[in-house]
Structure formats: structure tokens, C-alpha cells
Amino acid sequence: MASDQSLLFPEEDNSYDKLFKLKTTPQQDTDKANQPAFNAVRPDPGFCLKTKIQNSSDKVFINVCRSTTIPAPKDITEEELLSIIESPEPGKYRVPxxxxxPHTEQDKSGQECTAYDVIIHKDFYEKVQTKQVFQGFFLTIVLEGLENKYQLELSRDWKLLKNKRYMGTSIVEQHIRTTAKPWIMEMEGEGKEDTNQGPSESIKMAEEPAYTILKEPPEGHPEYLVADMHLPKLKTAATLTLDIGEDRIVLQTRSLIYGLDIYLPYDIIQEDAVAQFNRKTKVLSITMPVQPC
Structure with a gap:
């Protein structure tokens, strides 16, 4: 089902209360204007994984590369990772x-094959190379990431190539989006919630509003997430506190009318998130650009 395009770029209307907007100084505006949208990155080779398309003979090679341009994930031990994997929320440990x-290459027999390059931070790469738990976890999420992004079904009968660090004649340059520090205005009198903590007691006591989250485009990796929250008991946005994290939305209202604490299936670009409350329909619409894969 296609999403309503008007949700992505809502028209100006006096019935809207804007909650979140970019808060920049003239110097910050200049800095952002001069900042390139993407960085060209040519990573160092690492190791190569060989697999194939499920129920097919089409070979797929995954080049795991390293660079300091990619952020490092949280530094945890193997024991901590095992605990996370076995927890109800194994997806809370995220690896940038x-x-x-995809790029077409030739295997050793001269047959065409497809190769994909995956870049991770060099320090995490060392963990993947030396610690079995991290390697198994990482290769699992890499295969899932490729399947989700390119609508593939990859065989889990994979093989690490011992004497090949990269499949291809030369390392492919990637263009990675730069991420500026978010300048989102916080509501007065409310501090930012610690996104590592669970919902507060006040949120647990409040009514959870009905909501929908659509992705645009609806197929593949989205460019936007659009959340609509139905708040019929509210008269104005002045009673709302909304905190948008990298992968989380926390909503609270005065007098504990509504409360919501949810995690998102994708990382978003926080500094470009926009929320508007329509006093006529009593719907809070949040438009959130999604981080590229």
C-alpha cells in the first residue's frame, strides 16, 4: 500500500504546531552549506567470503573491508555480546x-560472479578477525543486511577464502553520507532521556496512543519513515514532549494522558527529523529521513 506523499512534505497550515525544527546559528548554517553530503572512501581490504544465491549456482562474494571513516560500534566483550544475543532484544547491539x-567480477574459472563490498571500522574488524563470537554475529548481520537491501536470498553455506582478501581487480570507492551533529531544539524543562534506559514509570502509567509507521518507498531500504500518532485527547502541542533518538521515539504528555516509547527498525538522521501536530485532526506526524545502508 503506497503511503500518502503529503505526509512527507506537509504544507504550511495555521492548524499545525511545529515541535521540532533545526536550531542553527548563522555560522552553523554556513558550515552545513559548505559540508559535502558524502565522503569518498576507498577502504583497506580485509577478507573475502564466498556464498551463493539460495537454490542457485550463482556465486556471490562479500568483501569485508575496513576504514576509520565508519563509526566503531560500542566496545563490548564476547560475554556481553553473548548475553545480548540471548536476550529478548538481540538487535539492540548495532554495528555501523x-x-x-554490487559489481560484476570473474572467479578463478573465468565465470562471471557478483561481489559486494562491506566496510566496517578497523578496530571492530580486528575483533571479527580474532574473536569467534564476533565473527559469527557479524557475518550473520552482513548476510541479512545484503538480503534486505537487495532483496536476495543467500545461502548460509558460506566459506572464508584463505588466500584472497578482495574479489575484484581494484577496490571500489564508496560514497558515504556525512552526518553532522544534530541541532534539534529540545522542549523547555525536559532533559533528554538516556536512550539506553527502558521507558520511565510515567510512560508505563500513561495511555499508549494508536500509531502507524510507514516507510517510503514501501519496498526495499526506505528513504523516510513517517509515523502518525493519534492523540484525540490533546488540544495543543504545548503539552507534548517528544524525543527522537537514533532509533527510538519517546513521547510524553502532561498529566500522563499519553506515553509512548518505541524502537525503530532503521537508524534515522536525527537532525533532519520534523514533527507537526494538527490541532484539527489531533494527529502528530513525524517525518524521519533514514540513514543509508
Whole structure:
């Protein structure tokens, strides 16, 4: 089902209360204007994984590369990772990575094959190389990431190539989006919630509003997430406190009318998130650009 395009770029209307907007100084505006949208990155080779398309003979090679341009994930031990994997929320440990476009290569027999480049931070790469738990976890999320991004179904009968660090004649340059520090205005009198903590007691006591989250485009990796929250008991946005994290939305209201604490299936670009409350329909619409893969 296609999403309503008007949700992505709502028209100006007196019935809207804007909650979140970019808060910049003239110097910050200049800095952002001069800042390139993407960085060209040519990573160092790492190791190569061989697999194939499920129920097919089409070979797929995954080049795991390293660079300091990609952020490092949180530094945890193997024991901590095992505990997270076995917990009800195994997806809460996130590994930043850049998944590149497919490129056609030739295998050792001269047959055409497809290769993908995945870049991770060099320090995390060392963990993947030396610690079995991290390697198994990482390769699992890499295969899932490729499947989600390119609508593939990859065989889990994979093989690490011992004498090949990269499949291809030369390392492919990737263009990775730069991420500026978010300048989102916080509501007065409310501090930012610690996104590592669970919902506060006040949120647990409040009514959870009905909401929908659509992705645009609806197929593949989205460019936007659009959340609509139905708040019929509210008269104005002045009673709302909304905190948008990297992968989380926390909403609270005065007098504990509504409360919501949810995690998102994608990382978003916080500094470009915009929320508007329509006093006529009593709907809070939040438009959130999604981080590219």
C-alpha cells in the first residue's frame, strides 16, 4: 500500500504546531552549506567470503573491508555480546557498516560472479578477525543486511577464502553520507532521556496512543519513515514532549494522558527529523529521513 506523499512534505497550515525544527546559528548554517553530503572512501581490504544465491549456482562474494571513516560500534566483550544475543532484544547491539553496490567480477574459472563490498571500522574488524563470537554475529548481520537491501536470498553455506582478501581487480570507492551533529531544539524543562534506559514509570502509567509507521518507498531500504500518532485527547502541542533518538521515539504528555516509547527498525538522521501536530485532526506526524545502508 503506497503511503500518502503529503505526509512527507506537509504544507504550511495555521492548524499545525511545529515541535521540532533545526536550531542553527548563522555560522552553523554556513558550515552545513559548505559540508559535502558524502565522503569518498576507498577502504583497506580485509577478507573475502564466498556464498551463493539460495537454490542457485550463482556465486556471490562479500568483501569485508575496513576504514576509520565508519563509526566503531560500542566496545563490548564476547560475554556481553553473548548475553545480548540471548536476550529478548538481540538487535539492540548495532554495528555501523556501509554496504556498497554490487559489481560484476570473474572467479578463478573465468565465470562471471557478483561481489559486494562491506566496510566496517578497523578496530571492530580486528575483533571479527580474532574473536569467534564476533565473527559469527557479524557475518550473520552482513548476510541479512545484503538480503534486505537487495532483496536476495543467500545461502548460509558460506566459506572464508584463505588466500584472497578482495574479489575484484581494484577496490571500489564508496560514497558515504556525512552526518553532522544534530541541532534539534529540545522542549523547555525536559532533559533528554538516556536512550539506553527502558521507558520511565510515567510512560508505563500513561495511555499508549494508536500509531502507524510507514516507510517510503514501501519496498526495499526506505528513504523516510513517517509515523502518525493519534492523540484525540490533546488540544495543543504545548503539552507534548517528544524525543527522537537514533532509533527510538519517546513521547510524553502532561498529566500522563499519553506515553509512548518505541524502537525503530532503521537508524534515522536525527537532525533532519520534523514533527507537526494538527490541532484539527489531533494527529502528530513525524517525518524521519533514514540513514543509508
Amino acid at each position: 557498516m556501509s554496504i556498497g553496490e
